[in-house]
Amino acid sequence: MKVExxxxxxxxxxxxxxxxxxxxxxxxxxxxxxEAERGPEEIGKLFWFLEAYTVTHFREEExxxxxxxxxxxxxxxxxxxxxxxxxxxxxERLKSEGPTPHLILTTTRFIxxxxxxxxxxxxxxxxxxxxSKTSGSLE
Numbered sequence: 379m380k381v382e383x384x385x386x387x388x389x390x391x392x393x394x395x396x397x398x399x400x401x402x403x404x405x406x407x408x409x410x411x412x413e414a415e416r417g418p419e420e421i422g423k424l425f426w427f428l429e430a431y432t433v434t435h436f437r438e439e440e441x442x443x444x445x446x447x448x449x450x451x452x453x454x455x456x457x458x459x460x461x462x463x464x465x466x467x468x469x470e471r472l473k474s475e476g477p478t479p480h481l482i483l484t485t486t487r488f489i490x491x492x493x494x495x496x497x498x499x500x501x502x503x504x505x506x507x508x509x510s511k512t513s514g515s516l517e
Contacts, residue, residue: 379490380406387497389505394442397435398497404428405489412482421477429465436462439501448507454500461492 381402388395408424436458443451468485475481 379486380409381490381493389501391505391508394439401435404431412477418476422472425472429469433462443504446507446511448504450503
């Protein structure tokens with residue numbers, strides 16, 4: 379369930395797009411470790427890093443939204459919160475169960491689907507807000 383950056387995912391906000399591409403790289407590194415059957419410790423470290431980077435990215439993305447006056451910030455923040463809560467649950471299960479095939483499949487399906495859906499709808503709306511602010515300030 380590797381995720382590949384596609385142009386349709388671009389928000390048009392450079393710092394957000396760069397972070398999304400890096401987020402995809404971190405997610406794919408986690409997948410590669412799982413597929414190579416690296417030990418639970420290495421898989422756990424990569425998952426921890428993915429989780430930490432996601433939290434950092436969400437905070438920075440929400441700051442951009444606040445600066446832009448993006449009206450969907452409360453809803454967007456709630457989606458971020460729900461994602462982090464679910465990822466924390468996966469992390470705890472990885473610690474207790476280890477990287478079982480079922481847990482890995484459940485985790486990767488959730489993360490890849492969520493990333494693509496969230497970026498293509500919610501995050502692209504940030505780009506629309508940014509574009510309207512830019513075009514509005516030129517008039």
